[in-house]
Amino acid sequence: MRTDIFARLDREPEPPKIVAPRMSRHRAALFGGTLAFYLAIVFAVLVTSWLVALDWKVMLFRPYQQWPELHAFLDYYVVLGQRGPTAVMVACWLGWRSWRQHTLRPLLVLGTALLLLNVTVGAVKLGLGRLGPHYATQIGSAEMFAGGDIFPSGHTANAVVTWGILAYLATTPRARRYLSAVSATVSLGVGLTTVYIGTHWLSDVVLGWAAGLLILLALPWFEPLIARAESWIFDVREQWRARRRAVRQVRAPGVVPQPVLLLQSIAAEGTALAAGTGTPAAHPHLATGARARAHHAPTVCPERPQPAQAGPMTGG
Numbered sequence: 001m002r003t004d005i006f007a008r009l010d011r012e013p014e015p016p017k018i019v020a021p022r023m024s025r026h027r028a029a030l031f032g033g034t035l036a037f038y039l040a041i042v043f044a045v046l047v048t049s050w051l052v053a054l055d056w057k058v059m060l061f062r063p064y065q066q067w068p069e070l071h072a073f074l075d076y077y078v079v080l081g082q083r084g085p086t087a088v089m090v091a092c093w094l095g096w097r098s099w100r101q102h103t104l105r106p107l108l109v110l111g112t113a114l115l116l117l118n119v120t121v122g123a124v125k126l127g128l129g130r131l132g133p134h135y136a137t138q139i140g141s142a143e144m145f146a147g148g149d150i151f152p153s154g155h156t157a158n159a160v161v162t163w164g165i166l167a168y169l170a171t172t173p174r175a176r177r178y179l180s181a182v183s184a185t186v187s188l189g190v191g192l193t194t195v196y197i198g199t200h201w202l203s204d205v206v207l208g209w210a211a212g213l214l215i216l217l218a219l220p221w222f223e224p225l226i227a228r229a230e231s232w233i234f235d236v237r238e239q240w241r242a243r244r245r246a247v248r249q250v251r252a253p254g255v256v257p258q259p260v261l262l263l264q265s266i267a268a269e270g271t272a273l274a275a276g277t278g279t280p281a282a283h284p285h286l287a288t289g290a291r292a293r294a295h296h297a298p299t300v301c302p303e304r305p306q307p308a309q310a311g312p313m314t315g316g
Contacts, residue, residue, distance in 0.1 A: 018105065018171060020223040031217040038210040042128075045151065045203050048142045055201040056140060059133045063196040074193045081155035081190035086162040087114060094169070104233060106169050108226045109219065116215045117161050124211070125149040133198050153200045153208030156191035160212025163187060168216055187212065 021027075044051040064071055079085055087110075094106035130151035131143040144151075163183035170176035191205035200208075 018101070018103065020105070020227070021168070021220045022223070023220040027217055027220065031214065034210055034213050034217060038207065038214060041203060041207045041210065042124075045130075045142050046144060048140070051203050052142045053140065055133075055203050058195060058202050059136075059198065062198070064198055067196075070196070074196055078155065078190060078193045078197065080163075080186055081159040081194070083114075083154070083158050083162075086158065090162050090165060094165075097169075104230045105226060108229055109169060110165055112222050112226060113161050113165055113215055113219060116218070117157060117212070120215070121152060121154055121157050121208075121211050124152060125154065130201075130204075132204075133201060150200060151204050151207060152211050153191060153194055153204040155194050155200070156187060156205050156208030157212040157215075159183075159187035159190040160209060161215050164212065164216045168219060 041051070091107065091110060094110055097106045098104055126149060128151050129145045129147050129149070131137070131146045131148035132150040135148065136143050137146070160183070163186050164180075167176050167179035167183050170179050187209065191200075191208060194200040195202055195205055
């Protein structure tokens, strides 16, 4: 018996009317405030302020030694911030949503967000070159421009973006609130887990949160580009389908081909026609073929009798 749960798994008969978020004044204000906070964190680390001293205090406290019983669980929990596994999980969910709603927008939004994440966070990581806690060389130093790639935290920023996409693409206010709370909790836990393990400074995590939030807040600016890309992909798909239909019509004409007979039957029919016993009216095409073969057959001259040789003449 069909239930509502299984009915909701079916594909919708028509694409739903989804309104893409716009860059409102409230969102623009949040983006500007988050950007200012992002720059303030970078400046505080560059000048080796109290934030760097806090980084060292937390690192020397060594949380993984204070609570070793949590280490086994947090080693698995931190995977929720790794780019590969999380991208695959979220892409599978959004792929099903794209199929069900007849739209490519969920997958295109995810791809755009991950591209922005790789470009922005990767560029800052390589540009600032900060070393991680395990590779620090001098106590109290910011460890900047030393060839590292730890600032901001990629795990934290990826957790904010990947799980925050689910809240961004939610279609109801209630689902958006719940998913926002879940994504914030997961990203907060992933960031603190990297501090616990000792792979990141505390300021790395704070900057990673800000970096991921900036990407989520900037996505409405890319919605027109995403809509054009979706329209172009659907146009290409329709052209490809039309081309396939045309090829099938060319390969399947309406004329039914004549059956092919064995060569022995053709030869026997031709012999019967030559002897005058066949029925050319029943198989006109065979009669025509037999005549053509008879016309092109080589003419054999009848064998002439050899003259008798004269014996030797004898006188009488």
